[in-house]
Amino acid sequence: MARRILVTGGSGPVQFVERPADNEHELQTVLLTNPALMPAEDLGLDDELLVVGRETTLASGSVDLLCLSRSGELVVIEFKTGPQNPDFRHALAQVIDYGSDLWKLGSWTEFDEGVVHRYLTSRHVDPGVKTAQDLRAAAVGTWGLDDTGWQTLATRLDQVLITGDFHFVVAAQRFTEQMKDSVRYLNETTRYGKYFLVEVIRLDGLEQRAYAAQVVERPPARTSASGTASKATQTDFLAAIADPTYREAVSELFATVSALGLILAWYSKGASIRLRSPDRTEPISIGWVFLEGGQWYGARHITLGVDPGTLKSHPSLAPAVTEFCQRVSRVQGGKPAAGVLSATVFEPDAFTPAQPQLLALLSDLQKAAAAIPVSGTGSP
Incomplete structure (x- = not known):
């Protein structure tokens, strides 16, 4: 009609x-x-x-x-x-x-x-x-x-x-x-x-x-699944960074994480960078990003590394992740994370010049992880 x-x-x-x-x-x-x-x-x-x-x-x-x-x-x-x-x-x-x-x-x-x-x-x-x-x-x-x-x-x-x-x-x-x-x-x-x-x-x-x-x-409303960055959260995160040079450096970090097939898992005050594992269905966190004032177990600003306790559940990745942490710790400007994490913190002034080297290390880690055969016996 x-x-x-x-x-x-x-x-x-x-x-x-x-x-x-x-x-x-x-x-x-x-x-x-x-x-x-x-x-x-x-x-x-x-x-x-x-x-x-x-x-x-x-x-x-x-x-x-x-x-x-x-x-x-x-x-x-x-x-x-x-x-x-x-x-x-x-x-x-x-x-x-x-x-x-x-x-x-x-x-x-x-x-x-x-x-x-x-x-x-x-x-x-x-x-x-x-x-x-x-x-x-x-x-x-x-x-x-x-x-x-x-x-x-x-x-x-x-x-x-x-x-x-x-x-x-x-x-x-x-x-x-x-x-x-x-x-x-x-x-x-x-x-x-x-x-x-x-x-x-x-x-x-x-x-x-x-x-x-x-x-x-039209598509149904999508909820933010684990491992998928909420668009509003990422947009707000970058918009909250006043320094345009640092904002651009962090933006490139996010883009590289996506291009490498890594995962940005967002929560209320920041996000973790996660690597898929051949040992378990859930990925392992190998980095964290926070705005000023945000932190998690010593991770602040841009922090790259791992929780040693979590790494025990991903034995196939342990050699590559351990080497990654060691190489990150040698990058100029980084400071050891306080607490239990085996990680290095890069404050805004340090992250910007160190960013190209850190992105290369993330790429190397992803390549090493991708070369590990999947056994098919990992726990759920």
Whole structure:
């Protein structure tokens, strides 16, 4: 049954009735030229979206619309151009292909140079950002960000590009239950990436025409599982660091941890860096991060090392982790952790110059751990 909308005020009430568009391309054009129609709040995003790509060519094709949120989330939008299921499958495959193209970029700077710069100099650019030379200028001009706000956005965008945690949107005039089931399956089984279906409809009045967009399928709310960093916690952690040099160094630490396949497990005042173990299903902590004033058994600021008692439960890792702790202890600027931990503390002034060496040691540890065969007899 067609939806009806009554608009009151002005010269009098006007009734709009939902009508099929002449073709899907009509609705695609409306959305491309009026991206504010996309219901950002229902996508779980804050504020108005900033368009950073429109019909932008990537390795696998031209993405219909690419948008960025104020918090650093990237939204990939593809329009289903036909009414049949094969058209839907094609659109769904396309957004995934575009996601893989963007994921390969790996950092906001490469995304800016490889994607955003081309959009800002294209004929498709929005007038509001036409004078912007790069992503930062476009974001600051759109949302009025200060340095901390921009750094928070850039840090989250880096994480999104590294993990591939994009917002994938397929837009169309109608979706079948089978199409919705396909998206529900992806949302339930995919660790990174969120999938949305958005219906765009046409409403005809006596002398006027209106369009509306509505999210009809979206992922369920995700709780923060053990080993998965809460986005808000990581964002708030970095935003609370006043020194931009130290903040950037810590941001690179987080990005490296993610890229190496290590785990950031967040709790109320900080996070632990964890290494997967061939001996047990639960990983072992080999580092901790805290803001000023936070601590755990002597771990403060950036602390790398291990709890010797815990290490006894991971005998296969013991040689590699012990060597890691010894090498970390020899890095200039570190101080032995107080208490029971076999660990070294790096305060902000010490961590920044030591960061490249410490990231290399984390990489070496991960490689050593990955080379250990899994016996299959570890305890649960």
